[in-house]
Amino acid sequence: MGINYLxxxxxxxxxxxxCISCRVCERQCANEVHSFDEATGRMKADESKCVNCHRCVSLCPTRALKIVKTDHTFKENANWKGEVIQDIYRQAESGGVLLASMGTPKDYPVYWDKMLVNASQVTNPSIDPLREPMETRTYLGQKESVIKRDANGKIITKTAPQLKLEIPIMFSAMSYGSISYNAHKSLALAAQELGIYYNTGEGGLHEDFYQYGKNTIVQVASGRFGVHPGYLNAGAAIEIKMGQGAKPGIGGHLPGSKIGEDISKTRMIPLHSDAISPAPHHDIYSIEDLRQLVFALKEATAYTKPIIVKVAAVHNISAIASGIARSGADIIAIDGFRGGTGAAPARTRDNVGIPIELALASVDERLRQEGIRGNVSLVVGGSIRSSSDVLKAIALGADAVYVATSALIALGCHLCRTCHSGKCNWGIATQNPELVKRLNPEVGSERLVNLITAWNHELKEMMGGMGINSIEALRGNRLMLRGIGLHETELNILGIKHAGA
Amino acid sequence: MNGYHQRTPLEGEVRIPSGCAISGIISRSGKRFSGREAISSIAVMHDRSNGLGGGFAGYGIYPEYADFYALHVFYYSSEAKRSCEDFLEEHFDLINLSKIPTTKHHAITDEPLIWRYFVTPLPTKLASSQLDENEYTARCVIKINREIDGAYVFSSGKNMGVFKAVGYPEDVGEFYRLDDYEGYSWTVHGRYPTNTPGWWGGAHPFSLLDYSVVHNGEISSYDANRRFIEMFGYSCTLMTDTEVITYMIDYLHRKQGLSFEEVANVIAAPFWSTIERKSQEEKEVCTYLRNTFASMLITGPFSIILGFSGGLMALNDRLKLRSLVAAEKDDRVYLASEEAAIRVICPEPDRLWYPSGGKPVIVTLEGQQGGQDGHQLPVSGL
Structure with a gap:
C-alpha cells in the first residue's frame, strides 16, 4: 500500500x-480480525479487516467488545472529504470500479420522513382495530374495465390472474447466489405463513423450494439463469426484471467463486463460471419487444400467472410505466434508487435513479390521467423501512410494497454493506457453508413473520386512526398525507398539500 | 364562481366536511304528493343543520315535460347567464325556459339568478358525438360547471328537480314554494358544514341526470374515490363527499349497468370475512365486484338516500356509523336520519326498522322496474 496507506x-x-480470551470472536469473524496472541495470552485485533458487522460484538459473552469509528482524520475539507480522497487512492492503486453493497448511504432526502399522516377528530370517528374488522387484503393484477354478463344476466366473474395478499407487503427479489440457501428458505417459509409472496431473484429456484411455489414469484432477468418451463410454472407470478433501483442501467455479476454445485445447478451454468447478467435484455431493445416477452411468458404459463415488470425508478419513469401498462403486463414493480443490492458499482448506486416516493407519485398520477391505472397494479420498493413507509406508499398510490433490506435486517443483517465480499458473518450474503449454517431458517422465518405481523398491526392502527377500515380506501388517498418542510415543486410532484394547508 | 365570493373559501376551493340530516319519502303506487311532508319531516331535525345549506329533490314533478331534461341553473351574473345560454343553444333544443318561482323569505338571502330550462339534445350534435343522450347531457353539464364561471347546473334529470339554497332546509322549501309541486318521491337534506361556505351550489342534494344524493357523513375514502372516478371523465369540482358518491353511482349504475344492489356491494362492500360465509356463487360475485372496483369502496361514516327515476335507495356505511331509520305505511316508505322525522308525518307506521350497515333499502314504484334493476320487491334489505 505504501504511500496510499488507508x-x-x-x-x-x-x-x-x-475479555476472558474465550476466542469466540476469533471463530465468528470470517474477516479474520481477531486472533489469539500466544505470547501475551491475550486477544488482539487487525482492525484493517473489520467491516463493522457486529458479529463479534453480539456474541461476546462478557460484552468486552465494541466497534467505534476511527477519529483519525484528514485535514478538514467540506469539498474533499476523507472518503473522496480515499476513493481516489483506491482507484489510483487498482484501476478498477469501486464496488459497494446495499442501498446508498448518501444523505439524499427521504420523502417518507417528510410526509405526515392524518387522523380523525370529531367530524368522523376513528375505528379501533381491536374491536372492528380492519382489512388489509389486497389483490394484485389487471382489473376488468367492463362488466360482462352471461345470457341469464349473471355477472361473469372470471378475471385476469391475480395475486392475493393478506398483507400488502412482499419480499422483493434476492437471488439464490447473492443470498444463501438458508436466507431463501427463511423468506419462503415466512411468505407461506403470512399469505404473501417472496421473489426468487434472477438465480433460478432451488429444487427444494418448489414446494413453496404458491407463495413464490419467479424472476426472469437478462441472464435468464435457471429459466425453464418448470420454473416458470412453479411460482404464482413471473417477474421480468428490467432494472434494479440500486443499479439502473447495468447488469449483474456473480463471481465464479460463489458458483458452487447447488448454485451452478440452479442457475444452469457451469461450476465456478462467472454469472453475468447483461445490462439490457438482448431481446428487449424497445417497448414492443417487452410486450413480446410478456406474452411469451403468458403463453408458456397458459395465461394463469400475472406478469410483473420490474423497473428502476429513473427520470422518465412515468412515461415508461405508461408504456408497460399497455404492454400486457399485470403488475409494475418500481424500485427506487435507495434500494439495496448484493453488489453494485458505487458511483452508479450513489448517483443514478430517483427516489421511489417521487417516482410512485408521478407514475400513479400519470396512469390515472391516461385512464389506465386499472390496467396494472403498482408495487414499489427501494427502501421501505417501516409500517409508516408502507402506509405512506399506499396513500400515494401503491397497491403493495416490496421489502428486502428490512427483511435481511430481521434475519440479522447489520448493514455493514460488504455483501460483495461473500464473507457475511450472519450467514445471509454468503455461500460459505460454515457461515450459511449460522442462519437457522426456522428462526429466520419466525423473525420475518414477527416483523411483518408487527407492521400489519401498526398499519391497521394508523388506518383505524384515520377512520379507514379497508386498505383499498387508503390507496391513492393523498388527502391523508401532508408534506412537512417541502417546497412547492416537491409538493406538486407528490400531489399533496403542506401541513397546515 | 371564484370572483363572486371573496369572504371564505367555497366548495371546490377547500374540502369541507359536514354533518347532516336526511329524509326521504316515496309512494310505491306512484301517487303524487306535495313537498310539504318533506319540509315537515326535515324541520324536526332542525338541530342537525346549522343554516348553511338545505335542499330537496322531487321525482315525478314535471309530468308535462317528462321527456326533456330539466336543467336548474344558478347564475351569479348576467354574463354567466349569457355564456351558459349560448352553450345550451349550441347543444340543445330549448323547449321551455323560465325563472324558477320563489318567495321572498327573511332567512334566505343573497340568492343568485335561478333558472330552469327544459331541453333535449340537438339531434345532429348528438349523432356526431357518438354518445347516448344521457352521456351527452352529463358531459354538457359537467362542462358548464367546470368552465363557465358564475354558472352552475344543479339539477339535470328528466321529470325530477333539485331545489337548494343556503339556509335551513325548511326555509329553503318555503322559498322554492314546494307546496306547489307534486311528486311520487322526495328527498331532503339539512346541512351542518364545519366551515362557513356561502355558496348555493354547495348545498345538497347533489345531482347528475336523474340521480340525486343526500348524504350524512364524512367519508375517509374521499380522495381514493375521487382520484379513481376522475379517470372516467368526471370532475369533482365541489370536493364534497356527496359529489363523488353521486358520480360513483352514476358510473356503476348507468355506465357499468350494475343493479343498485350490486352498486351497494361495491361502495359498501361486505367485509371479506362476511364474503367468506356466503354461498359459492355469491362469494364469487362479491369478490369480483370488490376486487374490480376496489377503489370505489367508501369507508368512514355515511348514510345516503339516493333518488332515481322510479325509486329510492337508502344505504349506510358498513359499520353503521350514522343513524338511518326506515318505516312503511300503506303504499308509503319513509327513510330518515331520525325516527322523529318519520313519526312527525306518519305517527303510526305499519313497520319501522333500522337497516343494517352496508345493506341497501331499495324501494321502487309498483309495476315498474327500478332503473336497470328488475327488482320487483317493494322493499329489500330488512
Whole structure:
C-alpha cells in the first residue's frame, strides 16, 4: 500500500478487564480480525479487516467488545472529504470500479420522513382495530374495465390472474447466489405463513423450494439463469426484471467463486463460471419487444400467472410505466434508487435513479390521467423501512410494497454493506457453508413473520386512526398525507398539500 | 364562481366536511304528493343543520315535460347567464325556459339568478358525438360547471328537480314554494358544514341526470374515490363527499349497468370475512365486484338516500356509523336520519326498522322496474 496507506475506518475496542480470551470472536469473524496472541495470552485485533458487522460484538459473552469509528482524520475539507480522497487512492492503486453493497448511504432526502399522516377528530370517528374488522387484503393484477354478463344476466366473474395478499407487503427479489440457501428458505417459509409472496431473484429456484411455489414469484432477468418451463410454472407470478433501483442501467455479476454445485445447478451454468447478467435484455431493445416477452411468458404459463415488470425508478419513469401498462403486463414493480443490492458499482448506486416516493407519485398520477391505472397494479420498493413507509406508499398510490433490506435486517443483517465480499458473518450474503449454517431458517422465518405481523398491526392502527377500515380506501388517498418542510415543486410532484394547508 | 365570493373559501376551493340530516319519502303506487311532508319531516331535525345549506329533490314533478331534461341553473351574473345560454343553444333544443318561482323569505338571502330550462339534445350534435343522450347531457353539464364561471347546473334529470339554497332546509322549501309541486318521491337534506361556505351550489342534494344524493357523513375514502372516478371523465369540482358518491353511482349504475344492489356491494362492500360465509356463487360475485372496483369502496361514516327515476335507495356505511331509520305505511316508505322525522308525518307506521350497515333499502314504484334493476320487491334489505 505504501504511500496510499488507508487508515482503517473502525477501531476494535476490547475491554481487557472483561475479555476472558474465550476466542469466540476469533471463530465468528470470517474477516479474520481477531486472533489469539500466544505470547501475551491475550486477544488482539487487525482492525484493517473489520467491516463493522457486529458479529463479534453480539456474541461476546462478557460484552468486552465494541466497534467505534476511527477519529483519525484528514485535514478538514467540506469539498474533499476523507472518503473522496480515499476513493481516489483506491482507484489510483487498482484501476478498477469501486464496488459497494446495499442501498446508498448518501444523505439524499427521504420523502417518507417528510410526509405526515392524518387522523380523525370529531367530524368522523376513528375505528379501533381491536374491536372492528380492519382489512388489509389486497389483490394484485389487471382489473376488468367492463362488466360482462352471461345470457341469464349473471355477472361473469372470471378475471385476469391475480395475486392475493393478506398483507400488502412482499419480499422483493434476492437471488439464490447473492443470498444463501438458508436466507431463501427463511423468506419462503415466512411468505407461506403470512399469505404473501417472496421473489426468487434472477438465480433460478432451488429444487427444494418448489414446494413453496404458491407463495413464490419467479424472476426472469437478462441472464435468464435457471429459466425453464418448470420454473416458470412453479411460482404464482413471473417477474421480468428490467432494472434494479440500486443499479439502473447495468447488469449483474456473480463471481465464479460463489458458483458452487447447488448454485451452478440452479442457475444452469457451469461450476465456478462467472454469472453475468447483461445490462439490457438482448431481446428487449424497445417497448414492443417487452410486450413480446410478456406474452411469451403468458403463453408458456397458459395465461394463469400475472406478469410483473420490474423497473428502476429513473427520470422518465412515468412515461415508461405508461408504456408497460399497455404492454400486457399485470403488475409494475418500481424500485427506487435507495434500494439495496448484493453488489453494485458505487458511483452508479450513489448517483443514478430517483427516489421511489417521487417516482410512485408521478407514475400513479400519470396512469390515472391516461385512464389506465386499472390496467396494472403498482408495487414499489427501494427502501421501505417501516409500517409508516408502507402506509405512506399506499396513500400515494401503491397497491403493495416490496421489502428486502428490512427483511435481511430481521434475519440479522447489520448493514455493514460488504455483501460483495461473500464473507457475511450472519450467514445471509454468503455461500460459505460454515457461515450459511449460522442462519437457522426456522428462526429466520419466525423473525420475518414477527416483523411483518408487527407492521400489519401498526398499519391497521394508523388506518383505524384515520377512520379507514379497508386498505383499498387508503390507496391513492393523498388527502391523508401532508408534506412537512417541502417546497412547492416537491409538493406538486407528490400531489399533496403542506401541513397546515 | 371564484370572483363572486371573496369572504371564505367555497366548495371546490377547500374540502369541507359536514354533518347532516336526511329524509326521504316515496309512494310505491306512484301517487303524487306535495313537498310539504318533506319540509315537515326535515324541520324536526332542525338541530342537525346549522343554516348553511338545505335542499330537496322531487321525482315525478314535471309530468308535462317528462321527456326533456330539466336543467336548474344558478347564475351569479348576467354574463354567466349569457355564456351558459349560448352553450345550451349550441347543444340543445330549448323547449321551455323560465325563472324558477320563489318567495321572498327573511332567512334566505343573497340568492343568485335561478333558472330552469327544459331541453333535449340537438339531434345532429348528438349523432356526431357518438354518445347516448344521457352521456351527452352529463358531459354538457359537467362542462358548464367546470368552465363557465358564475354558472352552475344543479339539477339535470328528466321529470325530477333539485331545489337548494343556503339556509335551513325548511326555509329553503318555503322559498322554492314546494307546496306547489307534486311528486311520487322526495328527498331532503339539512346541512351542518364545519366551515362557513356561502355558496348555493354547495348545498345538497347533489345531482347528475336523474340521480340525486343526500348524504350524512364524512367519508375517509374521499380522495381514493375521487382520484379513481376522475379517470372516467368526471370532475369533482365541489370536493364534497356527496359529489363523488353521486358520480360513483352514476358510473356503476348507468355506465357499468350494475343493479343498485350490486352498486351497494361495491361502495359498501361486505367485509371479506362476511364474503367468506356466503354461498359459492355469491362469494364469487362479491369478490369480483370488490376486487374490480376496489377503489370505489367508501369507508368512514355515511348514510345516503339516493333518488332515481322510479325509486329510492337508502344505504349506510358498513359499520353503521350514522343513524338511518326506515318505516312503511300503506303504499308509503319513509327513510330518515331520525325516527322523529318519520313519526312527525306518519305517527303510526305499519313497520319501522333500522337497516343494517352496508345493506341497501331499495324501494321502487309498483309495476315498474327500478332503473336497470328488475327488482320487483317493494322493499329489500330488512
Amino acid at each position: 487508515y482503517p475506518d473502525f477501531e476494535v475496542v476490547r475491554n481487557q478487564d472483561r
